[in-house]
């Protein structure tokens with residue numbers, strides 16, 4: 001990566017076609033279905049701005065902030081449909097999403113799968129069925145956390161020959177731990193849609209450093225396999241550490257590399273816990289109050305010794 005810094009003195013290729021080819025191969029699509037973006041966030045904002053219809057946009061929550069903000073900044077109506085807290089562990093069903101679309105007839109629906117922060121995954125066949133049922137609605141599936149799953153090849157969307165109204169977003173920020181590099185992609189069921197989107201975004205969308213690295217990253221099979229092996233074990237270990245030390249936290253099921261925990265102590269909320277953990281133990285967890293979940297924290301699993309240290313620190317705070 002250090003030697004690639006020399007590339008910064010040069011412009012990247014104007015239209016990033018070979019980088020899009022590498023990404024397309026990575027996700028098993030044709031090169032003309034994939035548009036490289038400066039991360040998923042820029043893909044989200046650009047997709048909202050590219051919507052032709054002024055009908056509202058539905059966002060299924062609680063979820064990542066950017067969908068709602070992109071819609072609001074584009075001066076469009078957003079309809080946020082959120083799962084009740086008691087049902088957070090339940091993935092959206094086809095009928096629930098169909099009802100949301102039928103009631104609103106939106107220009108687009110954004111859903112995150114696996115979802116940040118709940119970790120829920122909506123099955124590909126559910127999304128395919130919704131695309132068939134609602135061809136007038138663009139279905140955008142943010143799969144930023146999907147590459148963490150070793151079974152992701154069967155789950156990534158769109159798949160070849162997929163629906164014209166389906167767009168998938170994938171980021172390299174999380175899986176490769178490179179959020180500063182700003183690399184992501186939008187994958188379209190319809191190559192013409194991809195072509196329009198690419199033209200709308202224009203040339204020079206990523207840096208020459210990003211352009212240089214993208215193919216090496218997605219072809220780094222050793223890194224990928226090592227990450228898959230450790231991430232699953234880390235997640236299992238975190239749950240058993242929390243249970244072993246007897247801390248008053250309930251883990252929710254997850255399909256993501258992180259997990260939600262409900263705080264079971266009535267006088268402790270998520271902000272309080274996260275702030276005290278940072279101050280007293282210098283450890284960071286995410287309070288989900290920003291998602292409207294003031295009794296839930298989100299934890300990224302770590303190495304066994306870190307999971308244990310974190311669980312003990314959480315117990316010390318919750319017990320006092």
Ligand SMILES: Cc1ncc(COP(=O)(O)O)c(C=O)c1O
Pocket residue numbers: 038039040041042064112115116142144145170171172173174179183184
């Ligand atoms: C669901 C989701 N999508 C996208 C992003 C941002 O990805 P990127 O760095 O590619 O913009 C995040 C970051 O937290 C996220 O949680």
